[in-house]
Amino acid sequence: GMAVALAVALAVALAVALVLPAAAAVKDPLLNVCMDAKHHKSEPGPEGRLYQQCSPWKDNACCTANTSLEAHRDQSYLYNFNWNHCGVMPPKCKRHFIQDTCLYECSPNLGPWIEQADSSWRRERILHVPLCREDCQQWWEDCKDALTCKENWHKGWNWATGTNRCPWGSMCRPFSQVFPRPKDLCEKIWSNSFRYSPEPRGSGRCIQMWFDPAQGNPNAAVARYYAWRKRSSPGRAGTAAPGSGPAVRALPCSALLLLPLALLLLPGDPGALGNRGSL
Numbered sequence: 573g574m575a576v577a578l579a580v581a582l583a584v585a586l587a588v589a590l591v592l593p594a595a596a597a598v599k600d601p602l603l604n605v606c607m608d609a610k611h612h613k614s615e616p617g618p619e620g621r622l623y624q625q626c627s628p629w630k631d632n633a634c635c636t637a638n639t640s641l642e643a644h645r646d647q648s649y650l651y652n653f654n655w656n657h658c659g660v661m662p663p664k665c666k667r668h669f670i671q672d673t674c675l676y677e678c679s680p681n682l683g684p685w686i687e688q689a690d691s692s693w694r695r696e697r698i699l700h701v702p703l704c705r706e707d708c709q710q711w712w713e714d715c716k717d718a719l720t721c722k723e724n725w726h727k728g729w730n731w732a733t734g735t736n737r738c739p740w741g742s743m744c745r746p747f748s749q750v751f752p753r754p755k756d757l758c759e760k761i762w763s764n765s766f767r768y769s770p771e772p773r774g775s776g777r778c779i780q781m782w783f784d785p786a787q788g789n790p791n792a793a794v795a796r797y798y799a800w801r802k803r804s805s806p807g808r809a810g811t812a813a814p815g816s817g818p819a820v821r822a823l824p825c826s827a828l829l830l831l832p833l834a835l836l837l838l839p840g841d842p843g844a845l846g847n848r849g850s851l
Contacts (some may be wrong), residue, residue, distance in 0.1 A: 587711035602683035602799035604792075606634035607696040610651075616680035623668050628785040629678035643673040652735045658744035665747075669810035671781045672711075676765075681791035684798035693798070702769035702798075703758050704778035711781075712747070712754035719744040723751070726763040 608615050613634050621631040626640035635643075655661045655669060676682075682698050691696040721738035722728060729736035738744065751757035755768035769778035779791050 593675045595775075600799060602686075602802060603795055604632070604680050604685070605683040606680060607682065616753075622678065626674035626678050627665065628783055628789070629674065629680075631785070632680050632789070633678045634680050635674070635678035639677050640674065643677060644670055653725075654735045654737075657736055657738055658721055661718050661726075667716040668711040668714060668781070672762075673775075675779075675781050677720065679779075679791060681789065681795040684795055684802050698765050700764060700767040702771065702778045703766040704773045704775075704780050705754075705768065705770055706773050707781045708754045708758040708766070708768050712751065712757045714744065715757070716748040718747050720747060720750055721745070723756075723760050726760050738841055 573650050604616055606616055606819075613636065616634050619630050619633040619635070619637055619640075621637045622633060622635070623637065623640040624644055626633075626635060626643055629635070633640075655666055676698070682701060685698045685701045686696050687699045689695060721742040725736075727737055728845045730739050731737075745775055747757065751760065758766045758768045771777040773780050773783075774790065776790070776793050776797060783790050
C-alpha cells in the first residue's frame with residue numbers, strides 16, 4: 573500500500589542522510605595531504621600536464637606541472653642536486669631516482685609518515701615509508717653498477733660550487749659496495765625516509781613508487797591502512813577498523829531527525845493508514 577511505499581522511500585532518504593555527512597566529514601589529517609616542504613602545493617588536486625614519470629599522479633597531486641618537469645633534469649632548480657657526481661649515472665638507474673622524486677613531490681598518500689623537520693628548506697619530511705620490496709630490489713639491481721661517494725645523500729656534500737660535489741677525500745665506488753643490499757639503499761640514501769618492506773606490490777601494506785594509473789593509485793588504500801594503525805596504536809584512542817573514524821561514528825545523529833517521520837509512516841501505523849485517502 574501507500575504506507576509501505578512511503579516507508580521504503582523514507583528508508584532510502586534515511587540511507588542518504590547517513591551517507592552524505594560522510595562525504596562532508598571532517599578531513600582526516602593523515603589522508604590526502606601534502607607535506608609542508610619546499611615545492612609542495614598546500615593541498616592536493618588534479619594536475620592535467622604532469623611530465624613523464626610523474627604523470628601517474630596527475631589526477632590528484634601535491635606537485636605542479638613545473639615541479640614534475642624539473643624532477644627529470646640532471647641538475648634541476650628544485651634542490652641544485654646533481655645525480656652525476658661520480659660520472660654520468662646510467663639511465664636505467666636514474667629513472668628510479670626520478671620516480672623517487674616524483675613520489676616525494678607529487679604523492680598525496682604519505683600522510684601517515686610525515687614528521688616535523690628542523691630544516692631551512694622544509695618544515696616537514698617523511699620517515700620510514702614502507703617501500704614495496706620489488707620497488708626497492710629493482711632500484712638496487714638497476715643501480716648496483718652506478719658510482720657514488722656517499723651513503724646518505726641528504727647531508728655531508730661539498731656545496732662550495734653551489735651544487736653537490738663529493739666531500740674531500742671521498743672515493744667514488746659502485747652502489748653495490750656502498751649499499752650491499754637493497755635494504756641499505758632504500759633506507760640509508762635519504763636518512764630513513766623509506767623503510768624496506770617485505771610486503772609485495774598489491775598487498776595494500778606497502779607504498780609503490782611505480783604503478784599503472786589506469787588501475788588507480790594503490791597507495792591511497794595503503795595510506796588508509798597505516799592511518800588507522802597510527803590512530804589505533806597505544807596512546808591513541810580508538811581501535812576501529814579503517815572507515816569507522818569519528819565522522820562515521822557520528823552519522824546516526826543526523827538520522828535521528830528523520831526518525832519521527834519514519835515512525836508515522838511505518839505500515840500498520842493508524843496515522844499513516846488514515847492519511848492515505850488525502851494523499
